[in-house]
Amino acid sequence: MDLYFSPLACSMATRIAFYEAGQSANYLRVDTKASPKRVEDGTVFSTINAMGQVPVLRTDDGELIRENPVILQYVAERFPDAKLAPTDPAGCRKLQTWLSFIGSELHTGVFIALLRPDATEGAKAFARQEAAQRFAFVDAHLAGRDYLLDAYSVADAYLFVILNWARAISMDLSAYPAVLAYRDRIQARPAVAKALAEEFGLYKKAA
Template sequence: MKLYYSPGACSLSPHIALHEAGLPFEAVLASTKSHTLQDGTDYYTINPKGYVPLLEFDDGTRLAEGPAIVQWIADQVPQKKLAPAAGTMERYRLQEWLTFIGTEIHKQLSPLFNAAIPAEVKPVFRQKVLDRLAYVDRQLAGREYLMGNFTVADAYLFTVTRWTTPLKLDISGLANLNAFMARMNARPAVQQALKAEATSG
């Protein structure tokens, strides 16, 4: 199994999930700038969307989109409880969080990395992200993780919240979120994924 990833991108989320699950995989660096692999292969020939993450199975089947990938990973090791059982209300709560993180945080942060977006527009996105993260902070009150116990949604939240640092978004006042980030940073699987990505390329 291969995980196509790019350091600092949202592919960190399934990278963490794979380590949490203990599944064997090969991490394949796919540049989001040049859209090529290290051997020169055109990444568009592997993923026509051109972005990461992408999971490729041993039979050549591929699965794209982070929220779908992390749920597949979780379902391979149900005993680890990385996701609630399919069909339960708790599973739909997980999907609720994955959707919220993807649409209300991840996709609101993306324009802030885009040099083509007019500077006068960016404060709108910055404020929207800060509002959404304040909501998350309130939901984390009295909890270690989004759903109480660690799930793959936490890996996704951790991944996108890390982007506030290079974007200079001040989240210092969000005590619950900062405590969550510290807990995540301390997890061995998170440390493994971050170390692998820091030494890649």
């Protein structure tokens, strides 16, 4: 399988999922600063994903899967022994709920504006305002819990990546102690630490 990624982007969640499953992939770095965006082998990335966004996963049979939550669920299904997703219907709905929440309420709803250098100050202020309620919600959920669900899942990999972005913009999360404890707990997992170290190294090398 080929994973099209950019260092420390949301695609890192898929790398984490692979490592949690004891698997790997052919990791193809996308230069998102180039115009047009290009894969490290020279391919114009828009031929892989017209939206120009990572991650994209090319499966062993050639299918191109886009959108982070879909890719994460595919990896969990592809490697069921890793138990990265529930198998019962109610558990699956809970997983999808959290993947949707992370993707829409945090990733898009908060961090897109905060991470984009061309976002207006008004947009950034609104995003920070929205972040308070959303992180309070997550903090209340995580109080007394180790993971988002009853066991570790791909949703935790995705949320960790988002929480790592908070560091990049020096977002103060001290009002959310359960969130901070959770971030430290997830980062201590060997698969997460390995993925983070690799991608941080790639990010620094390109900076």
